Amino acid sequence: MKELSELIFVEGLRYTDDHEWVTASGDTVKVGITDYAQDQMGDIVFVEGPEVGDELKKGDEFGTIESVKAVSELYLPISGEIVAVNEDLDDAPEAVNEDPYKNWLVEIKPSDPSELEGLLTLEAYKELLKG
Amino acid sequence: METTKKTVLHDFHCQEGAHMALFGNYDMPLWYKTGAKAEHLVVIGTAGIFDTSHMAVITLKGSGARALLQHCLTKDMDSCIGMSKGPLVQGRCVYGLFLDADGFVIDDAIVYHLGDESFMVVVNAGMGGVIAKHLGEQCQDQSVEIVDRTDLVGKMDIQGPDSAKVLAKIVKDPQQLFTKMMYFSFKGGFAGCSGGTTVQLLDGTDVMVSRTGYTGEFGFELFCDVKHLCSLWNQLLEAGKDFSVIPCGLASRDSLRAGAVLPLSHQDIGGWPFANTPWGFAVPEKDGNGNYKKEFYGAKALAASNWQKHTLAFAGFDPRKIGAEEANYVTDVNGEKIGKILTCTTDMAIGRVDGEIKSIAGDKELKLKGLCCGFVLLDRNVKQGEVVFLSDGKRKIKVEIRADIRPLRTARSAMGTMVG
Numbered sequence: 001m002k003e004l005s006e007l008i009f010v011e012g013l014r015y016t017d018d019h020e021w022v023t024a025s026g027d028t029v030k031v032g033i034t035d036y037a038q039d040q041m042g043d044i045v046f047v048e049g050p051e052v053g054d055e056l057k058k059g060d061e062f063g064t065i066e067s068v069k070a071v072s073e074l075y076l077p078i079s080g081e082i083v084a085v086n087e088d089l090d091d092a093p094e095a096v097n098e099d100p101y102k103n104w105l106v107e108i109k110p111s112d113p114s115e116l117e118g119l120l121t122l123e124a125y126k127e128l129l130k131g
Numbered sequence: 132m133e134t135t136k137k138t139v140l141h142d143f144h145c146q147e148g149a150h151m152a153l154f155g156n157y158d159m160p161l162w163y164k165t166g167a168k169a170e171h172l173v174v175i176g177t178a179g180i181f182d183t184s185h186m187a188v189i190t191l192k193g194s195g196a197r198a199l200l201q202h203c204l205t206k207d208m209d210s211c212i213g214m215s216k217g218p219l220v221q222g223r224c225v226y227g228l229f230l231d232a233d234g235f236v237i238d239d240a241i242v243y244h245l246g247d248e249s250f251m252v253v254v255n256a257g258m259g260g261v262i263a264k265h266l267g268e269q270c271q272d273q274s275v276e277i278v279d280r281t282d283l284v285g286k287m288d289i290q291g292p293d294s295a296k297v298l299a300k301i302v303k304d305p306q307q308l309f310t311k312m313m314y315f316s317f318k319g320g321f322a323g324c325s326g327g328t329t330v331q332l333l334d335g336t337d338v339m340v341s342r343t344g345y346t347g348e349f350g351f352e353l354f355c356d357v358k359h360l361c362s363l364w365n366q367l368l369e370a371g372k373d374f375s376v377i378p379c380g381l382a383s384r385d386s387l388r389a390g391a392v393l394p395l396s397h398q399d400i401g402g403w404p405f406a407n408t409p410w411g412f413a414v415p416e417k418d419g420n421g422n423y424k425k426e427f428y429g430a431k432a433l434a435a436s437n438w439q440k441h442t443l444a445f446a447g448f449d450p451r452k453i454g455a456e457e458a459n460y461v462t463d464v465n466g467e468k469i470g471k472i473l474t475c476t477t478d479m480a481i482g483r484v485d486g487e488i489k490s491i492a493g494d495k496e497l498k499l500k501g502l503c504c505g506f507v508l509l510d511r512n513v514k515q516g517e518v519v520f521l522s523d524g525k526r527k528i529k530v531e532i533r534a535d536i537r538p539l540r541t542a543r544s545a546m547g548t549m550v551g
Binding site: 061066094 | 148149150161162167168169383386449450451452453454476477479500501523525526
């Protein structure tokens, strides 16, 4: 298990208390899980995502991520329409372990972009992990 | 509440950054930094080592020892070895169960025949005291000395096709050790558990080497005085470098044993009648009147019990699983609830190719994603090949009831083919 000092964080992303990260580019945002989340879960063996076109609200379950240990629900950090699902993970779910910040899960077109501002900053997320 | 226990390898696990969790009240590694998938696959490909010193050892000595075990163990010790069903003899060991008066499982065990009046019983973590007490209660006289050696015996396993080659590098006389080393036989001994033969490491340490394990793969369970365990562990890790040997945690142990259709005590077998399971080999056959051919403690209640439930092995069609939590359940194809999940894990070495389960053991180039597998306890029998669904109320996963899961397992491979 990684110590806090060993965990990788990326500047400029927003985070959630479900250990997801969110980043905006243009009028869409991408969502993934943090290094802490992948380390806690262990080897990821399956990622089950939503359908492109699904309209979901902040907090809705949008899929599951399965590790050797357990099945974890994924909750949408921001309301909107699913515009893309990372299909590379179908064949290589372990990519999330290898680089959780590069290997995003879903891309959303937010219905209320201001929700992004309500998410945790890097500093706030680190505080959360310190407990 | 009892305080959490640690094995003597606990410092190693922590230094290696293992994910730790409580198992049988011991703080044990789930997986190391390599991850459970790599640990599962190394046991299929070369070999991995496991800290199993949380398991408990009991010894029985005295004129009544054999009779006491024959009375308590489900297995018939007079008829259990090889195709010809010979008696348990010195140097051989046998798997069986200890049942209570109701025919429920107290624990499973491997019984080692050390000598004429001397036996070693290996049970699960935390069960040393329970089984020693049970045996003591069943002992009618003073003819058996029963000693619970919990935490006094060092135990680790090396499992995988290259296990003998790794072990050969650290023992004094590998040829002597591996000659006629059949599945479920052992050689050597250690303080308090002398087995009539000697196996020493190059450094002179006495060890017992048992050709058994809990992965379905070729390999050994190793016993020694607990004070030598860290040294043995480090020697095998060093000797195993040429074979990519890595330490493996409980997660891979669980996924390997599930794929090998082996039960976990207190999860797949436990406080209910031992009947209609994939592990019928653990009890004697029945005669024409429905009685077991050998009498054992709990047999009458078990034979009389009207247990209609069936424990069945299953494998899925992809790696997705539904946890064995109490709230989760099994349905038939019509959606009717028919039972519960006992074990559900992912065997990462297998996958479906044109519907058939294949293992990377047969073709290392195969790109397999793993299959969920485990055991269900159903209200009725379901035939092999039929499908049922595992559900947590929201998700639903189709799985197939099967007699076997991971193909091409190596546990019973001929010794001569494994020493290289």
